[in-house]
Amino acid sequence: GENVEQHPSTLSVQEGDSAVIKCTYSDSASNxxxxxxxxxxxxxxxxxxxxxxxxxxxxxxxxVTLNKTAKHFSLHITETQPEDSAxxxxxxxxxxxxxxxxxxxxVKP
Amino acid sequence: xxxxxQSPRHxxxxxxxxxxxxxxxxxxxxxxxxxxxxxxxxxxxxxxSYGVKDTDKGEVSDGYSVSRSxxxxxxxxxxxxxxxxxxxxxxxxxxxxxxxxxxxxxxxxVL
Numbered sequence: 001g002e003n004v005e006q007h008p009s010t011l012s013v014q015e016g017d018s019a020v021i022k023c024t025y026s027d028s029a030s031n032x033x034x035x036x037x038x039x040x041x042x043x044x045x046x047x048x049x050x051x052x053x054x055x056x057x058x059x060x061x062x063x064v065t066l067n068k069t070a071k072h073f074s075l076h077i078t079e080t081q082p083e084d085s086a087x088x089x090x091x092x093x094x095x096x097x098x099x100x101x102x103x104x105x106x107v108k109p
Numbered sequence: 110x111x112x113x114x115q116s117p118r119h120x121x122x123x124x125x126x127x128x129x130x131x132x133x134x135x136x137x138x139x140x141x142x143x144x145x146x147x148x149x150x151x152x153x154x155x156x157x158s159y160g161v162k163d164t165d166k167g168e169v170s171d172g173y174s175v176s177r178s179x180x181x182x183x184x185x186x187x188x189x190x191x192x193x194x195x196x197x198x199x200x201x202x203x204x205x206x207x208x209x210x211x212x213x214x215x216x217x218x219v220l
Binding site: 001006032034036041042043044045046049089093095096097098099100101102 | 149150151152153154157167168199206207208209210211212213214
């Protein structure tokens with residue numbers, strides 16, 4: 001089955017800096033790659049996604065890149081703000097989603 | 110937010126007792142999922158449904174059963190709860206096999 005590895009497990013940045021979270025996947029059949037943000041005590045919320053026919057997608061301060069050949073994809077958050085502090089999950093899907101173990105992002109004011 | 114509710118939101122029970130968690134959606138989505146979330150393990154799929162009375166196992170299905178008698182409801186049952194089933198349980202829904210929307214979660218403690 002699919003295996004998704006996510007790094008780093010924790011990330012601390014200063015407000016205004018950029019944050020990058022990376023994921024690798026094993027199943028070349030995976031064609032959909034969503035990213036979720038989970039705040040304390042809440043369910044994960046979709047923040048951005050990318051499909052295998054696209055190399056990059058951007059939504060305001062958030063961008064995702066996909067390298068199908070290397071089987072890795074990354075989340076980039078620019079101009080980080082304290083409210084970006086949360087746990088972020090990547091996932092890879094070829095029908096069913098397999099999630100990474102999560103990255104706890106802390107943005108220090 | 111997608112119309113998903115989970116009940117109960119918190120439950121404490123004892124080892125060996127049966128427990129049923131409910132997921133209710135108002136979006137009329139075809140697919141529904143149950144995940145458990147444990148520290149260091151992310152979200153792991155327990156069972157999923159691709160239609161009324163159509164269900165299948167996920168990667169951690171042992172000790173769990175599900176039922177879906179209506180489009181809007183997906184029930185997760187622990188026939189005889191064990192301490193290893195202490196976790197936070199999330200329901201998710203999807204109109205197709207990609208984008209999933211998650212409920213608020215149920216925190217279950219098995220003593």
